[in-house]
Amino acid sequence: MLSHADTQALLLTLRLAAVTTAILLVLATPAAWWLARTRSRWQAPVSALVALPLVLPPTVLGFYLLVAMGPHGPVGALTTRLGLGLLPFTFGGLVVASVVYSLPFVVQPLQNAFAAVGQGQLDAAATLRAAPLDTFLNVVLPLARPGYLTAGVLGFAHTVGEFGVVLMIGGNIPGATRVASVQIYDHVEALEYAQAHGLAACLVVFSFVILLLLYGSRHVRAVRP
Amino acid sequence: MNNRNSALVSFAALAVIAVAPLLPVPARADDVPVAVAANFAGPMKEIAATFAGATGHHAVVSTGATGALAAQVANGAPFEVFLAADATTPARLEKDGLAVPGTRHAYALGRLVLWSAQEGAVDTAGAVLKSGDFAHLALANPKLAPYGAAAVETLEKLGLRTALEPRFVLGENIGQAFQFVGSGNAELGFVALSQVWRDGRFTSGSGWIVPAALHAPLQQDAVLLARGADHAAARALLEFLHGEKAQAIMRSYGYEPAVEAVGAVAR
Incomplete structure (x- = not known):
């Protein structure tokens, strides 16, 4: 049912979503921890900044990312200087854009999870002479696991469903940046509805299975605390 | 599967997907x-x-x-x-x-066509525009899309623009305009002939191929x-x-x- 190009687009989507989610979980952990714990007057402005990608329509966000990462933009100047070349129209560019686009979906669940960890438990760990890293790995992380699950699911699903940003940054290049959503758009534009339906069905079913796995694990937790 | 394992399996699956090689992309010099x-x-x-x-x-x-x-x-x-x-x-x-x-x-x-998904809804001279028996007329946004501009120009030449403007539904591009009509949500629409024409005839529905003289090429x-x-x-x-x-x-x-x-x- 799926052509070679369809399979390729599907795999590229999964790869993009997986890499983006992994990077986001790593980046968002210290950021969310800081946002949840700090009393700095910068807390509110930084929170607002993290939520900003929600405000812009994806094609608009994509356009400004394209300009910023292009040869005349500040990010483009930086990456060229670092010898990385220009990011748009590469897989790396898609990852960077997706990280920006899905940032609030990962930071906010983590921030809430960290905020829910009681100060008492942290104090108790400190009294028992646990080093901060030790406390984080053995006290905070287990308590925040549901938050990580939500953050991972939202980051992954949001990246799979991306369209406007990846179309603008990726340039719709087969095999390199043409993800499933863009491939479906291509099929629709070319009036190849049968192929569009087939690929869309695969994307939906696969995503459902992934979400089912993740949410299923969460349900088990609720039943057996 | 307990919760820890299930979550681990899911994240391990993500990791495998992340590092799995893509299908080979044939790269050729030409x-x-x-x-x-x-x-x-x-x-x-x-x-x-x-x-x-x-x-x-x-x-x-x-x-x-x-x-x-x-x-x-x-x-x-x-x-x-x-x-x-x-x-x-x-x-x-x-x-x-x-x-x-x-x-x-x-x-x-490109050629502009007045098209309906319904057989026999559009006559071969476009008189249906004057009879006015429709609620919506789909076209591409004339500010953004050449086919939209050509549609508005055609209506102006026919002296129907003011009368029909309240019934316009605008697609962001000609593809969206086609989806409005193709799905039957708009009874009529100006679309590209290439969207409804294959090998010398309409693939479905009915249409009037707008004479090239009615709009800029x-x-x-x-x-x-x-x-x-x-x-x-x-x-x-x-x-x-x-x-x-x-x-x-x-x-x-x-x-x-x-x-x-x-x-x-x-x-």
Whole structure:
């Protein structure tokens, strides 16, 4: 049912979503921890900044990312200087854009999870002479696991469903940046509805299975605390 | 499966996906990356296949809205040939030094059609516009899309614009306008003939092919981009567009090959 190009687009989507989610979980952990714990007057402005990608329509966000990462933009100047070349129209560019686009979906669940960890438990760990890293790995992380699950699911699903940003940054290049959503758009534009339906069905079913796995694990937790 | 294992399995699956190699992408020296206006996606697919058969070169096609593709070209997109949906965008790229001067030319003329998904709803003279027996008239946004501008121009020539304007539903591009009519949500719409025409007749529904005299020509220009300046295969693709085979494909899709408007592609 799926052509070679369809399979390729599907795999590229999964790869993009997986890499983006992994990077986001790593980046968002210290950021969310800081946002949840700090009393700095910068807390509110930084929170607002993290939520900003929600405000812009994806094609608009994509356009400004394209300009910023292009040869005349500040990010483009930086990456060229670092010898990385220009990011748009590469897989790396898609990852960077997706990280920006899905940032609030990962930071906010983590921030809430960290905020829910009681100060008492942290104090108790400190009294028992646990080093901060030790406390984080053995006290905070287990308590925040549901938050990580939500953050991972939202980051992954949001990246799979991306369209406007990846179309603008990726340039719709087969095999390199043409993800499933863009491939479906291509099929629709070319009036190849049968192929569009087939690929869309695969994307939906696969995503459902992934979400089912993740949410299923969460349900088990609720039943057996 | 307990919760820890299930979550672990899920994240392990993510990790495997992340590092798994992609299906091999055939990379060849004679690949020509070409940016194509979305309305020309269908014929371009066939033309690319014929081009590969005839020359051994491969056109790697990326489709999108003409304006978006131009923004990408200006920001370093790796395209070598650009097939736009209008004549102004390639001219602008040439002015900005992003296209090779002297290579810009018309490759196709689009035709506008008043179309309905319903058999027999549109007569062959477009009189249905005057009878007014419809609630919605779909067209592409005239500010953004050449086909939308041509539709408004046609209605003005017919003296019907003011009367029908309250019934307009505007698509962001001609593809969306077609979806409005194709799905039956709008009874009537101005769409591109290429969307509803194959091999000499309407694929479904009924339509009136708007006489070319009622609007400015829907000329679509192609140009060699700066990145393809030294690539013989890119120039070969531009020339191939004027060949017998490419033109037959365009005609079967309801385009008029723009033979008469063509100058030789500069070598």
